[in-house]
Amino acid sequence: MSGGRVVTLTANPSLDRTLALPGALARGEVARLGASSTEPGGKGVNVARALAAAGADVLAVVPADPTDPLVTALHALHLPLVTVPTGAPVRTNYSLTEPDGTTTKLNEPGTPLDAGLRAALAAAVAAAAAGADWVVLSGSLPPGTPEDWYAELVRAVRGTGARVAVDTSEGPLRALLAAGAASAPDLLKPNAEELAQVAGTTEAALLADPAVLLAAVRALHAGGVGEVLLTLGGAGAVLSTADGVWSARAPRIAVRSTVGAGDSSLAGHLLADLAGAPPAERLRRAVATGSAAAALPGSAVPTPEQVHPDAVEVSPGLPGTPPLPEPVPAAGRDVP
Numbered sequence: 608m609s610g611g612r613v614v615t616l617t618a619n620p621s622l623d624r625t626l627a628l629p630g631a632l633a634r635g636e637v638a639r640l641g642a643s644s645t646e647p648g649g650k651g652v653n654v655a656r657a658l659a660a661a662g663a664d665v666l667a668v669v670p671a672d673p674t675d676p677l678v679t680a681l682h683a684l685h686l687p688l689v690t691v692p693t694g695a696p697v698r699t700n701y702s703l704t705e706p707d708g709t710t711t712k713l714n715e716p717g718t719p720l721d722a723g724l725r726a727a728l729a730a731a732v733a734a735a736a737a738g739a740d741w742v743v744l745s746g747s748l749p750p751g752t753p754e755d756w757y758a759e760l761v762r763a764v765r766g767t768g769a770r771v772a773v774d775t776s777e778g779p780l781r782a783l784l785a786a787g788a789a790s791a792p793d794l795l796k797p798n799a800e801e802l803a804q805v806a807g808t809t810e811a812a813l814l815a816d817p818a819v820l821l822a823a824v825r826a827l828h829a830g831g832v833g834e835v836l837l838t839l840g841g842a843g844a845v846l847s848t849a850d851g852v853w854s855a856r857a858p859r860i861a862v863r864s865t866v867g868a869g870d871s872s873l874a875g876h877l878l879a880d881l882a883g884a885p886p887a888e889r890l891r892r893a894v895a896t897g898s899a900a901a902a903l904p905g906s907a908v909p910t911p912e913q914v915h916p917d918a919v920e921v922s923p924g925l926p927g928t929p930p931l932p933e934p935v936p937a938a939g940r941d942v943p
């Protein structure tokens with residue numbers, strides 16, 4: 608791997624509390640939990656952890672007090688970190704996991720970032736971006752944050768020469784794409800639900816027709832997005848670049864928790880990119896890393912020994928055109 612640096616910003620980090628249910632979730636009943644665990648999370652934090660686990664040069668930027676349990680946990684992992692103190696605790700997000708791999712996420716809104724905190728975070732990202740290969744802007748924005756803040760950050764990072772990857776959803780994703788080509792990221796990592804949100808269609812329609820999927824991806828490129836890494840949970844992923852489109856099938860695994868699998872996929876793609884790999888190999892590494900993460904409990908990230916790129920089948924074009932990617936079972940879905 609080359610020595611390129613990746614900077615991640617997690618504007619809305621979390622402590623991820625995983626609660627293992629003994630059976631299927633029964634609403635209104637008492638559940639006697641199995642093992643529970645708490646891990647440092649938030650999408651950018653997960654990307655940074657996955658990159659660090661693979662030995663990459665990474666720096667995570669998070670709004671959090673130096674004494675916050677999130678920061679303590681990240682220090683314990685020796686993750687290089689820049690913190691911007693907020694004076695409020697980091698949110699806790701809950702994952703309810705069922706024995707069949709189904710994951711239900713309950714995410715708190717998070718700590719609001721006022722204009723001063725946003726300026727401090729933006730300055731921290733810009734400073735860290737100088738000399739970095741990639742800046743990753745990942746996850747939701749905390750309550751009250753202007754939805755076009757990611758667009759503003761992309762423009763600011765552009766000036767540093769670093770490439771920008773974005774993984775977000777709903778309002779911030781729509782605002783980013785509405786902001787025009789100057790704010791379009793070099794890499795966007797939607798899942799099927801997020802792509803459907805911006806394409807004005809449904810996830811089912813997207814997965815049912817390669818033409819609909821292709822049109823949605825092409826609309827992103829037309830808006831200036833460089834590459835699109837579309838993660839499809841248990842059905843694999845699609846990578847679309849200026850050179851073409853590739854699809855990958857995920858290897859068969861026993862799913863333990865899909866939380867953070869998409870983040871590990873993005874990390875896998877970036878690792879391969881830093882190593883100079885062509886698109887098909889970047890996609891292979893993305894799917895291998897995401898699948899390895901889904902086989903682990905909670906939002907754990909895989910070690911290089913747990914990632915098996917050889918088990919991933921990559922082919923040019925869209926997933927089986929036709930047939931389409933099999934409908935993603937609940938246990939294999941990308942959970943935001």
Ligand SMILES: O=P(O)(O)OC[C@@]1(O)O[C@H](CO)[C@@H](O)[C@@H]1O
Binds near residue numbers: 621623647746868
């Ligand atoms: O609420 P957001 O910011 O959309 O997502 C946050 C989150 O669900 O994403 C990660 C998994 O991708 C978890 O670590 C975290 O709890």
